Amino acid sequence: MQKYILLIGVIGLLLSCKSQEKKSDEQSVTIGGKSTELSASELGKKLFNGKGKCYTCHKLDKKSIGPSVQAMMKIYNEQNGDIVAFLKQEADPIVDPETYTVMKTNFALLKTFSDKELEALEAYMYSVVE
Numbered sequence: 001m002q003k004y005i006l007l008i009g010v011i012g013l014l015l016s017c018k019s020q021e022k023k024s025d026e027q028s029v030t031i032g033g034k035s036t037e038l039s040a041s042e043l044g045k046k047l048f049n050g051k052g053k054c055y056t057c058h059k060l061d062k063k064s065i066g067p068s069v070q071a072m073m074k075i076y077n078e079q080n081g082d083i084v085a086f087l088k089q090e091a092d093p094i095v096d097p098e099t100y101t102v103m104k105t106n107f108a109l110l111k112t113f114s115d116k117e118l119e120a121l122e123a124y125m126y127s128v129v130e
């Protein structure tokens with residue numbers, strides 16, 4: 001009798017191990033899937049905080065050297081502005097034209113950005129205010 005109980009115990013243990021294995025397998029698949037494909041706003045976040053160094057002047061919710069991202073997006077939403085056109089110097093500043101000379105220092109760097117990267121920056125800036 002004791003032998004049977006032991007056997008059932010062992011089987012139970014084996015089964016529980018198996019189901020755990022399956023779970024961790026599924027997890028690693030989703031993590032793998034995420035790291036290979038960045039969404040536009042995820043790429044934008046990387047550029048905003050990395051290559052673009054935008055964060056040095058633009059905080060998300062409070063003014064620093066430049067206006068906060070929230071304040072800028074509010075105006076862009078209201079006036080139906082075009083961030084990509086602004087970043088390409090194809091559109092005039094609508095947020096704070098008085099300090100535009102400070103923002104202007106970034107256009108040399110922004111010229112090295114592809115359209116895809118500029119669109120990603122735009123997607124990220126819109127994504128943080130929603």
Ligand code: HEC
Nearest residue numbers: 052053054057065066093094095096097099100102103106
């Ligand atoms: C050296 C500081 C500085 C950095 C770095 C900087 N900005 Fe700015 N930015 C400003 C200032 C100041 C303004 C306000 C003047 C203006 O409205 O153009 C501004 C304004 C803006 C505006 C609103 C433009 C408008 O219509 O008035 C956008 C959009 C913007 N920045 C995006 C960016 C992005 C994207 C980056 C990173 C590639 C960046 N900025 C980096 C200082 C900076």
